[in-house]
Amino acid sequence: MNIIRVSSYEEMSIEAGKRIAEKVRSNPSMTLGLATGSTPQGVYHYLIKDYENNGTSYQNIKSINLDEYIGLQATDPNSYHYFMQKNLFNHIDIASNHTHIPNGAASNLAEECRRYENLINEVGGIDLQILGIGQNGHIGFNEPGTAFSSRTHVVSLAKNTLEANARFFANVAEVPTHALTMGIATILDSKEIFLLASGTEKAEAVAQLFNEGIREDFPASALKQHPNVTILADDDALKYI
Numbered sequence: 001m002n003i004i005r006v007s008s009y010e011e012m013s014i015e016a017g018k019r020i021a022e023k024v025r026s027n028p029s030m031t032l033g034l035a036t037g038s039t040p041q042g043v044y045h046y047l048i049k050d051y052e053n054n055g056t057s058y059q060n061i062k063s064i065n066l067d068e069y070i071g072l073q074a075t076d077p078n079s080y081h082y083f084m085q086k087n088l089f090n091h092i093d094i095a096s097n098h099t100h101i102p103n104g105a106a107s108n109l110a111e112e113c114r115r116y117e118n119l120i121n122e123v124g125g126i127d128l129q130i131l132g133i134g135q136n137g138h139i140g141f142n143e144p145g146t147a148f149s150s151r152t153h154v155v156s157l158a159k160n161t162l163e164a165n166a167r168f169f170a171n172v173a174e175v176p177t178h179a180l181t182m183g184i185a186t187i188l189d190s191k192e193i194f195l196l197a198s199g200t201e202k203a204e205a206v207a208q209l210f211n212e213g214i215r216e217d218f219p220a221s222a223l224k225q226h227p228n229v230t231i232l233a234d235d236d237a238l239k240y241i
């Protein structure tokens, strides 16, 4: 794992954004794996500014998102569909039929998981996957204990994930208890991975990633089995390193 240590959230967003924009320019039909949550918002802001100022085009780029809450329609402001439209897709020239997010409102969720895995294969796999990390070490919504062999699946969210994500909802009871997520094996199939981490609330998870072994009860540790992972993290997230 390569590490890029920066001083702040802003610097992490710029460093990751620059690298992603460069890759998009050199491979304009690549497939980007995208994440939601607070962590990548600054990166998306950078990519929008770069699109406006430098004209980096996403016309032939495909995107595949990691996860989605079950039970929320795409129009729900708390859905990851809505998040991606608002924070990125509405502001760049990516084609709407090139952006993909699991359908958390699907009537047959097992079928939706199969469809999503097939879709990833059909586009030729993910060239660069962007990841955040949960305070409990989750990647995507793969909670501790998820098999490293998992493919896209339905998950029951851990109590501390519900609590951490309650900040986006009126209260914790409003947070959907289940989600669809790419599995750990799906994530590890990506050709390259950027893991972003910012803030002291991620410091323990980041320390565990560096200091402990590869174990299914700490999902991010699966990344140590991947040959091309770059961690972009700020001093706060790296304070125990």
Ligand SMILES: O=P(O)(O)OC[C@H]1O[C@](O)(CO)[C@@H](O)[C@@H]1O
Binding pocket: 035, 036, 037, 038, 039, 040, 066, 067, 131, 132, 133, 134, 135, 140, 141
């Ligand atoms: O960036 P945040 O909001 O701390 O979330 C951490 C991770 O949890 C998730 O929101 C779960 O999907 C990831 O997308 C994200 O990377």
